[in-house]
Every structure is written in structure tokens, then in C-alpha cells.
Amino acid sequence: MNALSKLTATILAVASFTIASPARALDKPTGDVILTVRGPDLKNANAGDTAQFDRDMLQALEKRTGAMETPWTSGKVEFSGPLLRAVLSAAGAHGQKLKIIALNDYSAEIPYEDATKLDTMLALTMNGKDMSVRDKGPLFLVYPFDLDPSLFNEKYFARSVWQIKEIEVSE
């Protein structure tokens, strides 16, 4: 896929989402909250001014599946999970920067475009199995290394946060 068509597809996807999901509050999570999205002005906040997601809510969002190699796994591994932009859209977030925070308080700041322009996903499963904390779970920010090999470098490795618990959106 060349850059232009990819961009067009992304724009279309974003557009369709905005049209398909008008500002409506998120349902309250019924299971364990595994992800909290914070932001200055979340349109779809469901817990105070944050949006909280359980596993089922995330599973329901637009997702992608990709098989790829990463520096932290051996051999080709299949990741599957909601697209980051789907999650952000579900939360009604908008901004310039994203701060991805892990369980161990490791965090990485990534530009918002990484969500909109790249098919970045919040992987829920690895090789079809849910990821435990011991296996970098519950959420793992996976860049589309399979679609764009040029992403395979230290810059994106540092952004590939696992054991994610929170996403902070800022301007």
C-alpha cells in the first residue's frame, strides 16, 4: 500500500468514525478496568472526566490483527487488538500528544499522529491468547512493523509500551 492510499484510507476511516459515533457517553465498564484515558476535554467520559475501558469494551472496537517480529519476542508473533485511534475516538479524545503509561510507571510520549496516521493497535492477544502481566499484558502498544518495516528502529521501540494502564491526551 503506498503512502497516499494509506492516508486516504485513514482519513476515510476517521471520517466514518466521527459520523458513525456521534458524541455519546461510553457505557460504564462492567469488568475490571484495564485502561483509563485521561484528557482535558473528553467528550465520551464515563468515569468523572476520564474514560475507562474493560476488556469487553476494547474487544468491541475496530481492531486489527498483524503477525510480526519484535525485539522482545522470539520468532513471528501474531498480535490482535483495537486500533489506538478507535480507542481514542471511543473516548472522544482529541489533542496533539499522547502519554502512554505502564503499570511500572514507565511512560512514553508519542505524537497523536501515531494513532491517526499509523495502524497502531493496543494488542490484547498474542498468538490468540490474552496477555497476562507476566506476558507484557494486559495491553501492548504495537506499531505496524508488518506493514511498514521502516518503523523497525529504536525510536518506535521506545514508544512500544507494554503493560499499559493509562493514556493521557494533551494538547
Place this chain on the structure above:
Amino acid sequence: MIKQARHNGDVIRRASKTTVVLQVFSVALLLGLAFMAVDIVKRYSTLQDGIRENALWSVYQFDREARRLHELVHLYLAQGPQSGIAVKTLTTRYDILYSRMNILEQANFERQFVLNPEIGQRIAAIQDTVYGIVAPFDALAAGKDVAKEQLLEVDGKLETLLGATEDLVIFTNNWVSTNRAEKRSGLMTLQVQTVVLVGLLVACVFFLIFNLRRQLRSVRRAGLDLEAMATELNESYLAAEAGNRAKSQFMATMGHEVRTPLNAILGTAELLELQTLPQGMLAGVQTIRRSGNALLELINEILDYAKIEHGNVDVEMRPVGVRALAESTIEMVRDRASENGNLLELALPDNFTMPVILSDPTRLRQITLNLLSNAIKFTKDGVVTLRIAELVTSGPGCLRVEVSDTGIGIDNASIDKLFQPFSQVDSSISRKYGGTGLGLTICKQIVEAMDGRIGVESVRGKGSTFWFEIPVKPARIEESEDHGMHDAQAAVALKTLHILLVEDNAVNQQVAAGFLRHLGQNVKIANDGFEAISAFENDKFDLILMDMQMPNLDGIEATRRIRALPDGQAVSIIAMTANASEDDRRLCHEAGMTGFETKPVTMPKLRDIIARTEQIVDPGQMASVKAAPPERDSEFDTLYEQRRAELIEALGEEGFNELLDSFFEDAREIILKLRSTASPKDQQTIDHLLHAMKGAAASVGLGEIAATAQAFRSGDFSPGRLEELEHLLDAQKHRLAA
């Protein structure tokens, strides 16, 4: 100059060599650079492979997680449930440590890091500890109670783990630093190598440029030198050419200067021969004449060569009767052939497909004569054959003339030199046979000027065949000049004309006047142009023989002035000169001269001139001669009758009879002398006697006797011939007496 050119050449050659060496060196350097580039690419690709997880970071993270877990466990133990630490937090911390352990085990660190045995050992030890404490945490996660002792044990193990992880952090840091330093130094080496190579290459290119510049400079200098050399050569050539032209001019002038007195000598000798002389004297006179003729031939050859070398071979195309030309040419050398005891043969085809061709008769005769003279000169008591054939192939016709002899021959090595100027087969030849060595060169030039070719086949000791072939075109027979007529005309008695001889040289005057008087002409002499004009004004002449170069007023100017006189139009004026150039002809023609004759003046030439003038003065008489050329027998009769009539007219009947008597008396004496010099080897005496008889016979108009005597002069004079001559004399005497 040449030294300079050679030096330039050396410089260029040396520079070329250096360039080649530098080129080879550059290629080698480029190869080195290519290898280096390949190496760099390889190293870069290893760097690409090395886009992996940062080992130090992972180890550090692991250490941090281990510390946090230890802290948490410690706090939990110290304060118990009051610490406010949820069990979930505890297990999550363990899970995180566990995941970190996985990273350490599975992540793609650098190959050397993974393969390092010490690191492997350390990680294995750590792994044992981490996995060794999994049970209590699993139990906690499952919501079971865990004994405090068990947690204390975990705490103790974590304490040990911390020591190990810290060591691993330090070790890894050291390893990474060392590794980086090593890599950097490797890269440094590569860089240095590349820089050196590039430096060398740059130096090489610089040298190449320098060398090319030097080469270019040399080439330019060489070019300039060459140009200068060319100019110099051209100048030298022009100088040489000028020198050569001066030489030719000198030769022409000298030849002319030599020819004039020679004419006088030859003419005087010929006149003397016609007188009755004591025997010893006659032989001497003949020697003078023969040597003079030989000398004249030499000079003519040299002059011809000078002319040809000048680049002007005049070829004048006229219709030529081949047979007549061949016959008359061979007649011209008959005397010389018999002097050398050679038999002359003429081999002509029975029928020519082109009996008359368009060619230059003078030149054809000149070449043929030259070849014949050579053949005769180098053959003793042999056979010389003139063979003429027509080579009618599909294209234009070709005339082949061959002169074969049975003489000394030429070996193969010398044949090449034959047609070179001034070369004779060897110096002994020139000593023995004489000659200029120019004859064949002249022949070659002329033949080539006629688009023909000339060649020779020869076997040493057996003889030679010289041949030439010239392309010819047939001509209409009417246009042909009948060369055979000359001999016949020679015998025709001439009408007496009133002739003005304009000549400054006293001897030439005497000779020409002698000849003319002998030809029965009325001669008046003028010493220069002015005298000629005044003589013409006072008298009426049929013919003026005008010398070209004279003091006071030359021939050209005198002719102009005479032509300008009221009666000056009708008279025939013939130029007599040794300068036979085209320019002279043109000048003469422009001045209004009727004709042009080259010197030396000979009897036949004068006879010819007089005959031609006669034709103009009295066309009827000549026309009759031309219209019906008499047969040979009756020709002699007619000649005799004419001569007799003339002589009787001049001397009276008695005088003529006395003349006849004295002739027959003289003839008898000659016959006696011929008989007494029985030895055929005394050619000279015999020749002299026969010549005397011929002259005497001709003077009284006895043409047949004169012709026979003349014919017997060539070849051996056998007793048979003597008898034949005696019979002829008797027969004539009887006929005339009757």
C-alpha cells in the same frame, strides 16, 4: 630542429608511460575503495541487524523492578496488612518482574551479548531466583494465605537477587562500553583506511592532471615545432627546387651554347666530305662528323631530360603511319648497326588494323630510336629486332613496340635501376659504352606522358627485350604524314630560289651558304637584322632564312619590320634557331614567320625548306610530284633527267658530259680501292669510299648508284656486293652512252 622534435617525442612518450602507470595505480585504488565500500555496507547492515532491544536498558529495568518488588515485600513484611499494600499490587509487581525476566531471556539483544557465557551464567542464576519464588506469589494471587516465613524467605532471596542484578547492571554497562569502544575503534580504522585511500586517489588524480597538462604542453610544443619544421622543409624544398630549376636552366643554356659551335663543326665536316679530299683527310673528317653527331646526341638527350625534369613533356598528337615510321626509324640506325656488325630486323604484322594512328610521331620515333640505339650499342655481331604489334583487346587499341637484341643482357638486380636518371647498370658500362644514362629515363617519362608503360625482360648474356605500350586511336589515312616521302623528296632536284640568309656567325654563314649553293640556290648573306631589311628593300627574295639571335636587331624584330614593308607580306621567312621551345615557336608565329626550323642546319632540312617554298612559289610543279609518286626505277630516271637538265642548263651539254666522265673515272678508282682493301675489317675506309661514291653519284643525279652505295655502307661489304656495284656502274655507263 630534428633534435628538438625527437626531444618532444621523448617527452610525450615518457609522459604517456607515466600516465599509464598512474592510470593503473588509480584503478587499483578505486578497487581498494570499492572493497572498502563493500565493507562499510556490510558493517552498516550489521548495524541494521543490531536494531534490537537495548541490553543495558533491559538489565537496568530488571534491576529496578527487582528493587521495587523487594521494597514492597519488605514493607509488607514489616508492617503487615496495615501497610495498606494490596496483595494485588504485590502480585502485579511480581508479574512485572516476571515479564522483565522473560524479556531478558527472549529479547533480541546483540548477538555477542547473548553469546557471552558469563552473561548467560549470571542471567541463569537470576532466572533461578525469580522463578524460584513464583509459588508464594501464585498463591497470593489465588487469594490463599501465605506463611510469613515463606515471605521472609522470598525477601531473603530477593536480597540476594538484588546483589546479582546490580552486578549484572555493572557488568553489562562495562560490556556495552567496551563493545562500543571496540566498534568505534574498528570504524575508526576503517575511516582512516578510507581517508588514506581517498587521499592516495586524490594524489593520483592530481598527478594524472599534472601529467596530462605536461603532455598537452609537449604536444602543443611538438605541434608548433612540426609546423616550423614543415615551413622550413617547404622553404628548403623551394630552395632546392629553385636550385634545380637553375641547374636545368643552366643545362639548357649550356646545351644551346654547345650546340651552336657544334653545328658549325658538323656542317663544315659535312661540307668537307662532299669535296674531293685526300683519303687520310676524308677519314679524319668522317671521324669529326661521327664524333660530332655522337656529341650532339648526348647534348640533345641532356637537354631533353632537363626539359622533362622541368615537367613539360610536349606531346603533339598527329596522324602517324605506323609502317612508315617503323621503316624510317630503322633506316636511321642502320649505319650504326652495321658498324657493330649487327643484323637489323623489322618484324611487322602483314596487315595493321590501324595502319594510321593518332599519336606523336616525333616522340614515338625518339623512344624507338633510343631503344634501338641502346640495343645496337650493347650488341656486337648479333641481331637487333624491332617488332611492332597491335594489342587489340576489348577496350581501346594499344600499340606495342619491342626492341630485342642478342647483346650482353642485364641481370635482375640491375633492371630496377635502369629507368632511374643518371644510372647505368654499372660504372664499367659507362666507361666501355659511354652515354648519359638518361635515355631510358627520358623514354619512361615520354611513355608515361602518353599514358603508356615501358618495361624490359632480360637475361644476362642472352640479350634483352625492351618494350613499350601506348594506347592509340585510329586516325583517318588522309591526315597521315607519309614519312616515306622524305627520302624520295630528298632525291628530287630543286628549283633555284633567290634566298637571303640572315646569320651573324661567320662559320654558320659559310655552312648554310655552302649547302644552299650545293643545292643550287642563289644566296645572299646578311649579317644582322638591319642588313637583312636593307637587302630586302633593294632586292626581291623567294625565301629568307632568319637566325633568331643576332646582335643589333634580332630575327623576331627584323621579321616584324620586313612584314611591315610594302612587299613584305609574300616572302617566306623561316626561323633558324637552336631554341626549340614552344615559346619560341609562338614568338616566331606572332612575328609573322612562315616556318620554324631547329638547328643544326642540315642538307635535308634545307632541301625540305626549299621544296616547301618552291611549292608556294610554283605550286604546279610540286603538285605533280605529289600527285603521282614515281616508282623506284622510273624515279631514278626522272631524277637523273631532272638533274641532267638542270646541270646542262647550268654547265652546258659538254660540261655535263665531262662531269659524267669524271664521275665514272672516280668511280672506277673507288672500285679499285675497294678491291685492294679486301679485308672487310677496314670498315672505315670502305665506308669512306662508299660515301664518296654516293656523294659523287648524287651530285650528277645518278640516284640508283648513290642509293646502292649508301645501302652497302651498312653491314659487311662482301666481294658479292663489290661485284654488284661494278655491274651497276657498267650498266649505267652503257645506258648513258647509248
